[in-house]
Amino acid sequence: xxxxxxxxxxxxxxxxxxxxxxxxxxxxxxxxxxxxxxxxxxxxxxxxxxxxxxxxxxxxxxxxxxxxxxxxxxxxxxxxxxxxxxxxxxxxxxxxxxxxxxxxxxxxxxxxxxxxxxxxxxxxxxxxxxxxxxxx
Amino acid sequence: xxxxxxxxxxxxxxxxxxxxxxxxxxxxxxxxxxxxxxxxxxxxxxxxxxxxxxxxxxxxxxxxxxxxxxxxxxxxxxxxxxxxxxxxxxxxxxxxxxxxxxxxxxxxxxxxxxxxxxxxxxxxxxxxxxxxxxxx
DNA sequence: AGACAGTACATGCACATGCATCGAATGCAA
DNA sequence: TTGCATTCGATGCATGTGCATGTACTGTCT
Numbered sequence: 482x483x484x485x486x487x488x489x490x491x492x493x494x495x496x497x498x499x500x501x502x503x504x505x506x507x508x509x510x511x512x513x514x515x516x517x518x519x520x521x522x523x524x525x526x527x528x529x530x531x532x533x534x535x536x537x538x539x540x541x542x543x544x545x546x547x548x549x550x551x552x553x554x555x556x557x558x559x560x561x562x563x564x565x566x567x568x569x570x571x572x573x574x575x576x577x578x579x580x581x582x583x584x585x586x587x588x589x590x591x592x593x594x595x596x597x598x599x600x601x602x603x604x605x606x607x608x609x610x611x612x613x614x615x616x617x
Numbered sequence: 618x619x620x621x622x623x624x625x626x627x628x629x630x631x632x633x634x635x636x637x638x639x640x641x642x643x644x645x646x647x648x649x650x651x652x653x654x655x656x657x658x659x660x661x662x663x664x665x666x667x668x669x670x671x672x673x674x675x676x677x678x679x680x681x682x683x684x685x686x687x688x689x690x691x692x693x694x695x696x697x698x699x700x701x702x703x704x705x706x707x708x709x710x711x712x713x714x715x716x717x718x719x720x721x722x723x724x725x726x727x728x729x730x731x732x733x734x735x736x737x738x739x740x741x742x743x744x745x746x747x748x749x750x751x752x753x
Numbered sequence: 754a755g756a757c758a759g760t761a762c763a764t765g766c767a768c769a770t771g772c773a774t775c776g777a778a779t780g781c782a783a
Numbered sequence: 784t785t786g787c788a789t790t791c792g793a794t795g796c797a798t799g800t801g802c803a804t805g806t807a808c809t810g811t812c813t
Contacts, residue, residue: 487746488738488741488742491738491741491742491745491746492738492741494741494745495641495741495745498634498637498638498641499638499687500687501634502634502635502638503687505631505634510771519798519799521799521800542761543761543762544760544761544762551635551636551639552800552801553800553801553802554761554762554763554801555762555763555764555800555801555802555803556799556800556801557762558762558763558764559763559764559799559800560799562763575761578760578761578808578809579761579807579808579809580760580761580762580807580808580809581760581761581762581808582761582762582763602624602627602628605624605627605628605630605631606623606624606627609627609630609631610623610627655769657769657770678791679791679792680790680791680792688770688771689770689771689772690771690791690792690793691770691771691772691773691792691793691794692769692770692771693792694792694793694794695769695770695793695794696769696770698793699769714778714779714790714791715777715778715779715791716777716778716779716790716791716792717778717790717791717792718791718792718793
């Protein structure tokens, strides 16, 4: 009996996660698309931008990125290819492991990230805080 | 400054939502695929099964379902078409509004839903409770 | 050195999704 | 009744995703 109740709590919790996720991701996608990006694209850019150094060594292995975003390896590969095509990142060889690929943010990519970062923050504030305006 | 902190909290919260959502949905999909269903399919079946009466009037308007699942209208239309093709639901006309479609669970659909419901609950327990065993 | 299992990334393929649009039906107004 | 805006659901199209596989490279074992 108590187990039934606990299950119901989980179901409600899951429904809530689905709802918040769907609404926020949808809005995020809509806002980001105005800058030519999708939500996944921003995730990757954000990983790259928040990297080891903001303007020094900005190289990441694809696998490193894969650990930080919720995408399959193939999806990430194509996404990086799209970002490269758009001139936001560059792909280079690893001298250490020639199977690997080093992904590096271009100036254009860094600029775009800086441009859309406030947009993402605004959406999160709007959708997650639900109006809890942090009035400084 | 305080606003910066609040934003960081939101970002962390969002990252957590993304992680939990991705892991749970992925696992849910994997388990459900063993029964020939996707996560979205189950959502719709669940709406239909939890309907007005469990074995009487099981008709739902497509729009009613649309309000309860996080899918676009077009995706839902195709999803219902797939469910119908698999013999899990039937589509019929509304006498009231001949534009509308009434979706009804078939016995096969109801059986399948009853079969996968424990599977879904198990996944949610495993992924969300994270070991918080409800020991009665 | 040579063979072989394992890893890293790319790609073929199938499929689900969203946007824009379409056709049908409704409701309201003239 | 006719005309028009609106709504409901289906569909064409472009795109993003995952699975399975392919290709290139690494490390190990003999």
